[in-house]
Amino acid sequence: MLQAFPDLKGRYGDFGGKYVPETLMGPLQELEAALDKMMTDPDFIEEYHHVLKEYAGRPTSLTYADKLTDHFKGAKIYLKREDLNHTGAHKLNNAIGQALLAKRMGKEKIIAETGAGQHGVASATVAAKFGLQCIVFMGEEDIRRQELNVFRMKLLGAEVVSVSSGNGTLKDATNEAIRYWVANCEDHFYLIGSVVGPHPYPRMVRDFQRIIGDESKRQFLEVEKELPERIFACVGGGSNAMGMFYPFLEDRSELIGVEAAGKGIDTPEHAATLSKGTPGVIHGSMTYLMQDENGQITEPYSISAGLDYPGIGPEHAHLFQTEQVRYEAVTDREALDALKLLTQKEGIIPAIESAHALAQAFKEVPFMNKNETILINLSGRGDKDMATLMEHFQEEV
Amino acid sequence: MLQAFPDLKGRYGDFGGKYVPETLMGPLQELEAALDKMMTDPDFIEEYHHVLKEYAGRPTSLTYADKLTDHFKGAKIYLKREDLNHTGAHKLNNAIGQALLAKRMGKEKIIAETGAGQHGVASATVAAKFGLQCIVFMGEEDIRRQELNVFRMKLLGAEVVSVSSGNGTLKDATNEAIRYWVANCEDHFYLIGSVVGPHPYPRMVRDFQRIIGDESKRQFLEVEKELPERIFACVGGGSNAMGMFYPFLEDRSELIGVEAAGKGIDTPEHAATLSKGTPGVIHGSMTYLMQDENGQITEPYSISAGLDYPGIGPEHAHLFQTEQVRYEAVTDREALDALKLLTQKEGIIPAIESAHALAQAFKEVPFMNKNETILINLSGRGDKDMATLMEHFQEEV
Amino acid sequence: MLTKTSFQGKLTKTDNLFIPFIVAGDPSSEFTIQFALRLQEEGADVLELGVPYSDPLADGPTIQRAAQRALRAGMSLRKAIELVPELRRKGLTIPVVIFTYYNPVIQIGHEEFFQLLEENSVEGLLIPDLPFEESGEIRQQAEQKNIEFISLIAPNSDQRIKQIAEHAKGFLYCVSSLGVTGERKDMAPEALSFIKKVKQYSQVPVAVGFGISSNEHVKLVRSHADGVIIGSKIIRLVEAEIENIANGKADEALDHFTIGVRELVK
């Protein structure tokens, strides 16, 4: 089954595909061919694993959260520590894979879109490491909000292009990156940051992120001898969740994807694509998205910039439809509370994105048995969120 | 020889010792006894290594810097990646060791001093993780400059005490932490952040940091089959350098400690303790320090808050005097240039502290042979320095 | 293709085609009608009626702005389709191609969508983000309803050129920034061989679009292809009149627009 999706047309059941301007069909076929070749080339696979180990710091730890476990008096809580990855999140796994692929394809320029800047920083990082030119598209509103990450990308040598179309956020940056790719696909590689976009991107990103789940499985079995009862991961585009879930899809573990409910899924301000969205096409892929009755894509909201995306990877849409993964949504406030609890109990300040996964786990774990176990994917560290946290916690700490 | 220093009186040749108020002699003896017991207790050692692996993310990577090597066309450059350690620097290794020791000693409250906040964050982190109360002393001037780290410590549950004596910087925070310990030594454990302070601190911190050198040696031999020609590390108090150097002391590798020359060692604004200081007593230890002709300790200066300390660990003073380690000094500007070069060639933004080690290495490496190798200790990541870097690079990037 | 489609019926010639693109509702339905009529007067052979979309992946900033104006004016896919009979009533006789991204179509649903197209006598359909491989069902439904599904083709379509060209309906839209911009006096050799290749396989007129913004471009394209598609440049002519329209100077606006179009396609 692990090989079953996507099919040859890039479909995960009803979802996926390539809904792109004709100009991109050539480059996507070229990419697909190169990818198929490389993913079966032991040399390439070895290089990818070598870089992950010697540069990115993998394997990342599996941490037993003893104090949290004591606190909830339910199932044993384990954390997969993607926050320990170089540049502070799982994003780099994928950026490394794609950058190596770009090099093998002879492309010397990469394009990336970014919202909060995490994927932009990861892309700028691999561009520096592998000697590629890098152009990052970022909404002008996000550039204003994420000044530090913009500077970081520039320091890494990347060019940051301000996108003023639409609302000047991630969705618009992605549109613009795709448009730029349309016009420059000859010598540019488009390095997408999540399991979204046209085929073969969702598959490729998943395959470069499944290292999370592969490592977790091995580490977990080493410590606990059996697999966790439940596995939690936050879902923006869905790459950290897909990377974590994929190797567990056929196992007995229950998989839970956690979306951002923002100010509440009954308000207009959320980013709970599966909980509240409907099927459609966004950024080249058939999937669930947030839209109005005329099929115009709407602006999502979440306190966490990395979850603030109106679409979701097509494989998630499929796993949702086939009920292989349970999807829940968690509000800003719930995520912040979970972030604070983890910080004070375990000395780990997670990314606000990751705190969504924590919050859902914390809702469930008290009702589980002490001989059960759960695994939470800590997709990134909270350093990038300090300004936001100061604003929200200033009075509490 | 590795067992030779310090001697039973805590001396490294002419340096070290316990120059403390009588009130602290009892607690120091208690600490020494506990330490001696624990460092030979397989249980304790195993717990320490377990936490390093499953919580802190060790071993940290050894990264071959291929693009930097190509750039300089000299010796092959390797980086020891302490920036990948949880909380972003080597500081945590030591904090973990001491926190575990505090727990074994039945102390439930820890005290720490901090300058830029790195050791404060590491201490607050282990306090959260191990369920200890934590009070961090920090100069009021540093609190103003490092607002983000102050918030981080508070979020982790630590109490941050503002120190207004002296110039309100690290030296004064350390004085105040010691004073507080004097008054509260009964139930408080003082968690010093570098290889400084009275015996047994310099030895203890070295022994909790030698994991850096131990891992490096093993990793280096695995990849290169022989040891590096030269090993570089920056020196503030000297813990990352001591941790790196110690396991190599008897080997043929040349060891180079790099101090902060600030605006130049011929100006009054530097922190080059060994290059420009003289022997004396600071924070309970006989060592080199920066002082005026009356023996009043003077305020150091460096762009890098972690090197901005007027003393240095006594073992370094000894290694300096016996010429076992070569000490150099690097200016703010040289460090910044090195930081930028590493960032753009390797996609790693180092701490400004670590950039001092880089800068010295970059001066030497072009004159070395291609079949030679060097190892640089990348003691921490640059995230904490972004505001400073923006100020200095705003126009360049 | 035994019976002529209404698209074919309304197309008065098969070469030297002028195919302008405007956005429905930019800046209002009323003016869309007026601009369309002016375009017909200036020799338009087919009207591409763009449906504004929030995330127009294949469009540059000019068309994005037009879409924003139209969305603000309340335009939607349904309303754009329903504008076609209005256009007819006001005298438009050339075939109309509805140009829409796929997502709004999904929301209406294929069946209802084609029913709408049929009820409103739309002659053609173009969905820029529905490439050949994804458009099987839509192409079939379009054929059933006698609506021409316009295909796009690009220089890098490579081995797919033959397949796409052979299945083309109405006219073939050659996407091309074919080196016609700037000072160049003739098309790049690759561009020429691309058009030649397409024409070799195509049963329908071959029109070239993308980046055509001056009378020189138009002439150059006409000399090699069966038609020229002009989008952004036409939109800019509309955009230039927004202020006049806002100030109630409708006639002046339309006359300026006519002069601009005439200058472009002379």
Added chain:
Amino acid sequence: MLTKTSFQGKLTKTDNLFIPFIVAGDPSSEFTIQFALRLQEEGADVLELGVPYSDPLADGPTIQRAAQRALRAGMSLRKAIELVPELRRKGLTIPVVIFTYYNPVIQIGHEEFFQLLEENSVEGLLIPDLPFEESGEIRQQAEQKNIEFISLIAPNSDQRIKQIAEHAKGFLYCVSSLGVTGERKDMAPEALSFIKKVKQYSQVPVAVGFGISSNEHVKLVRSHADGVIIGSKIIRLVEAEIENIANGKADEALDHFTIGVRELVK
């Protein structure tokens, strides 16, 4: 100890001692002399003359502030020692103990330092950051120069109490926040047994210091130990007069000070 040291010679009694601490140069050398004389008038038996230091590890905020004032006034270890003959000339007869952190001593060098102490007839020396284990050389040099090296001892000195007490010279400085603060009417039992233990081993008077800031404290300590050492409280009495001194009201300042001291040790 065949010959009496000059410290012993000048000490007029061995119990009920009042040992005040002031900082040399706070706020000026001139006033240090004046304050010292007033203290002698109020019954001081020994003067602890503190040398200001940039990093006084063992001192609280009050003494830190005094040190800052003195450093600003240009005081140094050398100058503080040289102040002693001045004090004598102005009439001070009680023994003087130089209280200095170790680092300034290192900078002068042991040899020159003791020469200075000797030349200036200093009777005693106290180095708060030089515990027994580190002070072997200094103690020996002091003994050679007939200067009393004052040792400190703390409740947690434990097994070392005997060793320190037996080697004590001049008087023994019991460091103690011995539960004498606050409302408590008598000392905590641990404190009493600590003093008892120290006295058992000591050949010299046992004085108690640290945190003594009221007449009640003084009385309590006196009833159990041979002497009372008062630092911060005396400094605060000095500090309270800084403004008067700055305004040239020297007599008023000194009189206030005298009243404060009298109140404290009555």
